[in-house]
Amino acid sequence: xxxxxxxxxxxxxxxxxxxxxxxxxxxxxxxxxxxxxxxxxxxxxxxxxxxxxxxxxxxxxxxxxxxxxxxxxxxxxxxxxxxxxxxxxxxxxxxxxxxxxxxxxxxx
Numbered sequence: 001x002x003x004x005x006x007x008x009x010x011x012x013x014x015x016x017x018x019x020x021x022x023x024x025x026x027x028x029x030x031x032x033x034x035x036x037x038x039x040x041x042x043x044x045x046x047x048x049x050x051x052x053x054x055x056x057x058x059x060x061x062x063x064x065x066x067x068x069x070x071x072x073x074x075x076x077x078x079x080x081x082x083x084x085x086x087x088x089x090x091x092x093x094x095x096x097x098x099x100x101x102x103x104x105x106x107x108x
Contacts (some may be wrong), residue, residue, distance in 0.1 A: 001107055001108065002107070002108050003105050003106070003107050004105060004106045004108070005104070005105045005107070006054050006103075006104070007101065007102070007103055007104040008021075008022045008089075008103060008104050009021040009022035009031065009070075009089065009100070009101070010029065010099070010100065010101050011015055011091060011099075011100050012018065012096070012098065012099045012100070013091060013092065013093060013096070013098070013100070014096050015091065015093065015094065015095050015096040016056070016064070016092070016093075016094060017092065018047070018049075018057060018062045018090050018092045019091055019092065020088055020089075020090055021089045021090060021091045021100055021102050022034055022085060022088070022089045022102050023044050023054065023062065023086065023087070023088045023089075024083045024084060024085050024087045024088075024106075025085070025106070026085055026086075026106060027085065028107065028108050029078065029082065029083065029084055029085070029106070030082070030083040030088065030105065030106050030107070031079065031081070031082055031083070031104050031105050031107070032079050032080070032081040032082075032083060032101050032102060032103075032104040033075060033078065033079065033104045033105070034077065034078055034079065034102075034103045034104070035048060035070055035076070035077045035079060035089075035101070035102050035103075036074055036075065036076050036077075036099075036101045036103075036105070037068065037074065037075045037077075037091075037093075037098055037099070037100050038073075038074040038098065038099045038100075038101075039069045039071060039072060039073050039074070039097055039098050039105070040072070040097045040098070041071065041092075041097030041100060042071050042095060042097065043068065043069065043070045043071050044068075044093055044094040044095040044097065044098060045066045045067060045068055045069065045093070045094045046064060046066075046067050046068055046075070046093050046094070046098060047062060047064055047065050047066065047067075047071050047079040047091065047093075048062065048063050048064040048089070048090070048091055048092075049061040049062045049063065049076050049090045049091075049092075050063060050081060050083070050087065050089055050090075051087065051088040051089075051090060052084070053084070053086050053087065054086050055073070055088070058074060063079075063081075064077070065078075065097055069093075069098065075094065078098075085093070087093070089102060094102040
């Protein structure tokens, strides 16, 4: 088994749009170590969800919901979440001013 440490995903989603930040590739497992949300504009709220096997979004999948992110603030989440093939990390921001970055490793 090979482990690759990397940036798993980066996104600056459109306002009020649930967006895929990362999907685990075929024949791969992943460990998500850190997620950052950097607000480049006015105060807003954010959401983060983990959707097993690319399931449709459900309330039980949110790990952050409507958290306030003040103007020019950055939120860091140290997660240690394990993901299987086709699992999806989705993000949402109330404005189009938030940059999300996901860091971790892929195991093949």
